[in-house]
Amino acid sequence: MSGTVDVGIDLGTTNSAVALLHGVDTEVLKNNDGDETTPSAVWVDRRERLYVGRAARDRAEADPDNTCMEFKLRMGTAGVAKRFAASGREMTPEELSAQVLKSLRADVRQRTGSEIGAAVVTVPAAFDIHSCDATRRAAELAGLSFSPLLQEPTAAALAYGFQAAEENALWLVYDLGGGTFDAAVIQVRDGEFSVVNDRGDNFLGGKLIDWRIVEELLIPAAVRQAPSLAGLRRGDPRWFAAVNKLKLAAETAKIRLSRVDTTDIVVELDDGSGGRFEIDCELTRADVERITEPLLVRSINLCHKALRERSLSPADIEKVILVGGPTLSPYLRERLADPVHGLGVALDHSQDPMTVVARGAAIFAGTQRIPSSVEPALGGFGVHFEYSPVGPDTEPLVAGKVSPVAEGLSVELINSDTRPPWRSGRISVSDDGLFAVSLWAEPGRLNTFAVELTDSTGTRRDVEPGHITYTVGAVETEPPLTHSIGVGLDGNQAMWLLERGTGLPARRTVTLRTTAEGVIRIPVLEGEYHRADRNRRIGRLEFDTGRGLPSGSEVVFTIEIDESRLIKASAYVPMLDEEFQDTVNLRTEVTPGQPLLVRAFDAERSRLASVRERQRVLGNPVADVLIARIDSERMLHDVDALVLAAGSDPDAATAAERRLLDLRVAIDDVEDELEWPSLVNEARGMIAEARDLVGGGDLLLYENAINEAIDARDADLLRQRMEELRLHVMRGLDRSGVLQLHFFHALREMRGEMRNLAHADRLIAEGDRAVETGELNRLRGVNMQLRDLLPEPPLPPDPFSTVDRVR
Structure with a gap:
């Protein structure tokens, strides 16, 4: 056994594949049907017999109630189990994915005769923590005890660059799959890969094209040919079977149109009242191109965003690597190559876009050593090696530890495949069993080194393992965190603990303070926006101390994320001197129901109409572009269609929630642009007033932070920095007594609203005496008691909104 994983799995939305690494070559294994890809589909019959792959996909048209496909998009979403009608069996997306993984494991067993317990599994770069965690659970359910996760664009780049000669190049991976899209900027330098930046969308893929063909072409044609099909639409349970047939026909026709200009679609539909109609329509490549255009615009915008965020342009990119079945479309390739409306960069599709991710996963698997403890044979020795099995160096350094420890041991590593055989020479083992040796490896093949251990007499001793392997090839350096991870705070603020782009693994510790007594719950967020509600809530930090903690108690929170984007957290409470481990619950979020989605969409549609009207008055050119x-991405149309279908389609509900967030953030950007001049003026006014109110050297830090936000033209960040300045000024005024003095005068004006006037008069008299004697703490106590006498206790005054300030 090589000790490395060597098996890579592309767990796809539409199709999945498995590949093996043999030295520097990869092999995509065929399934029982003789295909290199396996449809990600599950069918359960009335006897609860389960089928995966082509057999399941072929049943989708005739038996949609007992077939499930495209469940990858619901990974990590609670409450979306599929119920198979005939058997009554229910399965979560993780369980369905596990069945696909089991099928691929069986293909490996059949082709190689070996049972695997480890494999690298790929995930979209845009997958959130929920979805990555669900993928890991699916792998465990499938019998894979060790399953490192790898981002799909990185896998594709590895497949192209594993033995590449380029020493310094920038590539863009354009990965358009069945249900997801990723754009990743990859740097290749001295045999190492690194992801410079990435952008993606978990609900942008080939299936969206299929649905648009159904909704904009096939359903209208069906209703024209058979009026009794009026009302036919996605999302209506009555038409589930008919719409499913049209969806499958659309997918098949779309694939055919990558090679021909026109194709016929013939589908027999039931109108639900016993009438059956053969629907016959012609679909042209031009039809599909028109429908695809807004989706391509969206993907190209994401590519440009990934480049722009790293101050790059298409001119800096050597080539675009195409990944995913939809990239076989001639129109898509022409559009991407267009220097005006696309990227204008040379396209590389020399590898099969359907299997390139699986190949790259297998290459990465060659760098992953299977966790195991080396037990020496009876009377022999064991060696624990520390090194990377794949790397760019031809002379890699290998460290090891021999057990049990004995005096006079020596180690020699020998590569017998070279002519003459290469030998490291005898390396002495230290008294604590340690040694280090530099190997010499030939590029272009798997190098195998025999391990020879001798004792103080020069006698060879049994050792385990008896050999190690090394391959010269490109490897990935620290994979980046694709979304920032943080916590939600009061005031709808997000505190980012680990920023997007941070190399993994990563760890961060921060001190938080409680805002209430009892069970502590802190929302854990994933995203990029300063407003907490604009980000994905992936779970919550939750623990019960068992004892009451006063508000304002410290909680020291530590978060860790590994290379597979799997998250762990702990919380230490100093007041209790107690630590709470693994406190992040990642399984708490449920996709909102259709009524809530409808209300949210109506609110955003109204907000967009409002900003359009404001833009017509103001004529801001940047807002015009936004x-x-x-409009060019048809955001309103997308959300409208998805919300309409959400009533009976879990996929649509999940996609609607995510696309609604995209729309909300896009409208935020327009609003921010329209408000930007007044926001900047307000911020600069606050700085001037703050100098007048508190002054001091600390103020310069807050001024600089505000000016940096202005330079970055980031409205959310500027608002956050303004709030920080506001709090700084309030603290300064509180320390000087000015804030409490003004609060006292404001509360005295509200005397008539207080519940106990006699008690209020006594407190006001005590406050007047505290003002005369300058007793700040006494005045603060009076203010707290007066505040409690009001039906709705007010907040302390905002120093920036006060006209007549008390000095």
């Missing part, structure tokens, strides 16, 4: 992007 609104044009919303």
Whole structure:
């Protein structure tokens, strides 16, 4: 056994594949049907017999109630189990994915005769923590006890660059799959890969094209040919079977149109009243191109965003690597190559876009050593090696530890495949069993080194393992965190603990303070926005101390994320001197129901209409571009269609929630642009007033932070920095007594609203005496008691909104 995983699995939305690494070559294994890809589909019959792959996909048209496909998009979403009608069996997306993984494991067993317990499994770069955690659970359910996760764009780049000669190049991976899209900027330098930046969308893929063909072409044609099909639409349970047939026909026709200009679609539909109609329509490549255009615009915008965020342009990119079945479309390739409307960069599709991710996963698997403890044979020795099995160096350094420890041991590593055989020479083992040796490896093949151990007499001793392997090839350096991870705070603020782009693994510790007594719950967020509600809530930090903690108690929170984007957290409470481990619950979020989605969409549609009207008055050119992007990507149309279908389609409900967030953030950007001049003026006014109110050297830090936000033209960040300045000024005024003095005068004006006037008069008299004697703490106590006498206790005054300030 090589000790490395060597098996890579592309767990796809539409199709999945498995590949093996043999030295520097990869092999995509065929399934029982003789295909290199296996449809990600599950069918359960009335006897609860379960089928995976082509057999399941072929049943989808005739038996949709007992077939499930495209469940990858619901990974990590609670409450979306599929119920198979005939058997009554229910399965979560993780359980369905596990069945696909089991099928691929069986293909490996059949082709190689070996049972695997480890494999690298790929995930979209845009997958959130929920979805990555669900993928890991699916792998465990499938019998894979060790399953490192790898981002799909990185896998594709590894497949292209594993033995590449380029020493310094920038590539863009354009990965358009069945249900997801990723754009990743990859740097290749001296045999190492690193992801410079990435952008993606978990609900942008080939299936969206299929649905648009159904909704905009096939359903209208069906209703024209058979009026009794009026009302036919996605999301209506009555038409589930008919719409499913049209969806499958659309997918098949779309694939055919990558090679021909026109194709016929013939589908027999039931109108639900016993009438059956053969629907016959012609679909042209031009039809599909028109429908695809807004989706391509969206993907190209994401590519440009990934480049722009790292101050790059398409001119800096050597080539675009195409990944995913939809990239076989001639129109898509022409559009991407267009220097005006696309990227204008040379396209590389020399590898099969359907299997390139599985190949790259297998290459990465060659760098992953299977966790195991080396037990020496009876009377022999064991060696624990520390090194990377794949790397760019031809002379890699290998460290090891021999057990049990004995005096006079020596180690020699020998590569017998070279002519003459290469030998490291005898390396002495230290008294604590340690040694280090530099190997010499030939590029272009798997190098195998025999391990020879001798004792103080020069006698060879049994050792385990008896050999190690090394391959010269490109490897990935620290994979980046694709979304920032943080916590939600009061005031709808997000505190980012680990920023997007941080190399993994990563760890961060921060001190938080409680805002209430009892069970502590802190929302854990994933995203990029300063407003907490604009980000994905992936779970919550939750623990019960068992004892009451006063508000304001410290909680020291530590979060860790590994290379597979799997998250762990702990919380230490100093007041209790107690630590709470693994406190992040990642399984708490449920996709909102259709009524809630409808209300949210109506609110955003109204907000967009409002900003359009404001833009017509103001004529801001940047806002004009932002609104044009919303229109060119057909955001309103997308959300409207998804919300309409959400009533009976879990996929649509999940996609609607995510696309609604995209729309909300896009409208935020327009609003921020329209408000930007007044926001900047307000911020600069606050700085001037703050100098007048508190002054001091600390103020310069807050001024600089505000100016940096202005330079970055980031409205959310500027608002956050303004709030920080506001709090700084309030603390300064509180320390000087000015804030409490003004609060006292404001509360005295509210005397008539207080519940106990006699008690209020006594407190006011005590406050007047405290003002005369300058007793700040006494005045603060009076203010707290007066505040409690009001039906709705007010907040302390905002120093920036006060006209007549008390000095």
